[in-house]
Amino acid sequence: MRKVIKKFFWAWEFEKEEKWLNEMAAKGLALVDYSFCRYSFEECEPGEYSFKIQLLEHRPNHPESEQYIRFMEETGAEQVASYMNWVYFRKKNDGIPFELFSDFESQIRHLILVEKLLTPLAWLNVCIGCGNIINFMVNAPSFSWVPLINLACAALLFFGVWNIRKKIKVLKKEHAIRE
Numbered sequence: 001m002r003k004v005i006k007k008f009f010w011a012w013e014f015e016k017e018e019k020w021l022n023e024m025a026a027k028g029l030a031l032v033d034y035s036f037c038r039y040s041f042e043e044c045e046p047g048e049y050s051f052k053i054q055l056l057e058h059r060p061n062h063p064e065s066e067q068y069i070r071f072m073e074e075t076g077a078e079q080v081a082s083y084m085n086w087v088y089f090r091k092k093n094d095g096i097p098f099e100l101f102s103d104f105e106s107q108i109r110h111l112i113l114v115e116k117l118l119t120p121l122a123w124l125n126v127c128i129g130c131g132n133i134i135n136f137m138v139n140a141p142s143f144s145w146v147p148l149i150n151l152a153c154a155a156l157l158f159f160g161v162w163n164i165r166k167k168i169k170v171l172k173k174e175h176a177i178r179e
Contacts, residue, residue, distance in 0.1 A: 003029060003041045011118060012160035014053045014086075021051040021088075034081035034088055049090045050098035052077075055113050056085045072100075085117075104175035108168055115164045122157035125150045 005024075009017040021031050021039075029041035030049050058065045060082040069079050072089060077098070081088040091098045101107040129150030136144045 001043055002032070005039045005041065006037050007039060008037045010156070010160055011055075011114060012163050014055070014114070018051055018053050021053075025049045025051060025090075030090065031080055031088060034083055036083065047093055050093055051080075052089045052091075052098055052100045054087050054089065054100050055110065055117065056087055057113060059085055060087055104171050104178075108171050108175075111164050111168050111171070115161055115168070118157050118161050118164065122154045122161060125154035125157060129154060 007020070009020075024031070024039075024041060025044065026047050028043055028046040030044035031039060031051060032042045033040035056062075056065045056068065060066070060069065060079070065087075069087065072079070075091075076094070077089045077091040079087055080090050089098075089100070101110060129147045132144070132147035132150060136147065
C-alpha cells in the first residue's frame with residue numbers, strides 16, 4: 001500500500017529531512033519516490049532501511065553523478081528518488097551506520113555545495129526585490145507587497161546560508177582538533 005505525505009523542508013534542513021525519513025522507516029514506511037514536497041512511502045519492516053540525502057554537483061543523469069550513484073550501489077545503497085540535484089538513498093539496515101561522508105573534508109564539501117545553491121538564490125531575490133521597489137516608486141507610487149515577498153525570501157535564504165556556514169565552521173574546528 002502506498003502512502004503519500006506532503007511536507008516541506010528548506011534546502012538547509014536536509015539533515016532534519018533525513019531524520020524524519022528514518023523515523024518514518026522506523027514506523028514501517030519506506031520512501032519510494034519524491035517530488036516537490038510530496039513523499040511517497042510503501043510499507044516495510046519497521047527499521048528495515050536507513051535513508052540519506054545528498055546534493056550532487058551535477059544532475060543525477062550526468063556521467064559523473066551516474067558513476068557516483070553506481071559506486072553507492074556497490075556499497076549496498078540504492079537511489080530511490082531524485083529531485084533536481086538532490087538524491088535520496090536508502091540502505092538496508094545491517095547494524096553498520098549508513099554514512100555518505102567518511103571524513104570532515106567530504107562533509108564540508110557537501111555543505112559548501114548546499115551554500116553555493118542558496119547564496120545566488122538569496123542575492124537574486126535581493127536584486128529582484130530592490131528592482132521591484134524602484135519600479136513601483138517610479139511607475140506606481142502606491143504600496144505593493146511584491147518587493148517585500150522577494151526580500152523576505154532573500155532573508156530566509158540568507159538565514160539558511162548562515163546555518164550552513166555555522167555547520168562548516170563547527171566541522172572545520174572539529175577537524176583541526178582531531179588532526
